[in-house]
Amino acid sequence: MTTTITLTGAGGQIGYALLFRIAAGDLLGPDEKVRLRLLEIPQGLGAAEGAALELQDGAFGLLEHVEVTDDPAVGFDGCDLALLVGARPRGPGMERGDLLAANAGIFGPQGAAIAAHAADGVRVTVVGNPANTNALIAAASAGDVPAERFSALTRLDENRARAQLSETLAVPVDTVRRVPIWGNHSATQFPDVSHATVGGRPAAEALEAIVGDVPTWLDQTFIPRVAKRGAEIIRVRGSSSVASAANATIEHVRDWVRGTEEWTSAGVVSHGEYGVPEGLISSFPVRSVDGEWQIVEGLEVSDRARAHRRVGRRARRGARRGAIPRDALKGHRAGSEQGRMDAGGAR
Numbered sequence: 001m002t003t004t005i006t007l008t009g010a011g012g013q014i015g016y017a018l019l020f021r022i023a024a025g026d027l028l029g030p031d032e033k034v035r036l037r038l039l040e041i042p043q044g045l046g047a048a049e050g051a052a053l054e055l056q057d058g059a060f061g062l063l064e065h066v067e068v069t070d071d072p073a074v075g076f077d078g079c080d081l082a083l084l085v086g087a088r089p090r091g092p093g094m095e096r097g098d099l100l101a102a103n104a105g106i107f108g109p110q111g112a113a114i115a116a117h118a119a120d121g122v123r124v125t126v127v128g129n130p131a132n133t134n135a136l137i138a139a140a141s142a143g144d145v146p147a148e149r150f151s152a153l154t155r156l157d158e159n160r161a162r163a164q165l166s167e168t169l170a171v172p173v174d175t176v177r178r179v180p181i182w183g184n185h186s187a188t189q190f191p192d193v194s195h196a197t198v199g200g201r202p203a204a205e206a207l208e209a210i211v212g213d214v215p216t217w218l219d220q221t222f223i224p225r226v227a228k229r230g231a232e233i234i235r236v237r238g239s240s241s242v243a244s245a246a247n248a249t250i251e252h253v254r255d256w257v258r259g260t261e262e263w264t265s266a267g268v269v270s271h272g273e274y275g276v277p278e279g280l281i282s283s284f285p286v287r288s289v290d291g292e293w294q295i296v297e298g299l300e301v302s303d304r305a306r307a308h309r310r311v312g313r314r315a316r317r318g319a320r321r322g323a324i325p326r327d328a329l330k331g332h333r334a335g336s337e338q339g340r341m342d343a344g345g346a347r
């Protein structure tokens with residue numbers, strides 16, 4: 001079998017980090033051949049073509065073909081997996097409305113091109129920020145492709161949360177499970193430790209033994225550290241998160257395709273679960289079963305999570321300039337609410 005993978009923003013930083021891992025089999029395993037389509041804008045074509053030359057020099061046995069293009073019709077032709085990484089960053093002095101309008105101009109046409117040219121079972125992962133809103137715009141523009149085939153990356157935030165817990169508890173990170181992200185990949189996200197387990201046991205007791213006052217630690221240390229980790233990386237490294245974002249993208253897509261036993265987090269379309277308005281794309285605890293994300297239902301939502309959601313709602317009400325341009329959603333009723341949900345700003 002050969003899987004056709006389309007990567008937008010292939011000439012950018014995350015694109016560069018993703019391509020070689022995909023070609024090496026990290027995404028789909030050592031037996032699955034891949035065909036890569038690198039979609040860029042004209043200014044990014046040189047960097048994407050350079051990456052394609054390096055892919056050739058990598059002599060990857062799994063890589064059947066690489067095509068570089070700035071034409072979405074060619075880029076999404078026969079695409080099984082679309083990784084939408086290229087996005088318009090927020091420039092100096094740019095208002096949120098301008099950012100959303102610029103990204104609507106990217107993700108609307110890409111959604112339409114996916115509907116017209118991609119394979120029937122296409123799965124679309126949106127990484128470019130604001131990821132949840134961009135996923136909604138693409139889904140709303142994608143005609144008959146079900147909205148469930150679009151998801152937004154919040155796995156990086158989950159990984160950051162699990163890593164912080166692992167460091168605090170001095171336990172291996174792979175023993176820390178069930179730390180879902182609710183909401184957005186933005187400052188109003190909520191990393192939720194209330195269901196966390198360490199080695200299969202509830203993390204709460206271990207946390208109390210180490211940090212003492214758990215609620216204060218959550219509010220003053222853990223949640224701000226996770227939510228502001230992107231800014232911390234920029235301060236220390238002098239550049240935004242790249243390899244960790246690429247790694248989270250690989251894990252998100254691999255889990256979606258291959259399935260999960262344990263929970264993870266992804267921005268997926270709401271059918272009203274946990275009171276999130278129907279049609280919004282929001283991060284939930286999810287499992288992947290038979291190639292489809294399923295929201296983990298029936299969880300008790302802690303008072304802290306509820307309080308956080310109230311703060312998020314206040315922020316959304318205050319964000320008067322956050323609505324997605326109406327024509328980008330063709331009357332999609334969740335549109336303006338989604339635009340306000342990303343009020344915390346993309347990182």
Ligand SMILES: NC(=O)c1ccc[n+]([C@@H]2O[C@H](COP(=O)([O-])OP(=O)(O)OC[C@H]3O[C@@H](n4cnc5c(N)ncnc54)[C@H](O)[C@@H]3O)[C@@H](O)[C@H]2O)c1
Nearest residue numbers: 009011012013014039040041044086087128129153156245
């Ligand atoms: N969801 C997450 O967890 C997460 C984490 C980190 C970064 N991000 C986001 O990922 C995106 C990419 O980050 P990066 O560091 O690679 O940025 P980058 O600026 O290095 O690369 C972006 C690339 O996208 C290309 N591009 C722009 N518009 C395009 C279009 N219409 N079609 C195809 N390509 C297009 C640009 O030419 C550029 O090469 C950013 O929006 C960033 O905020 C998301």
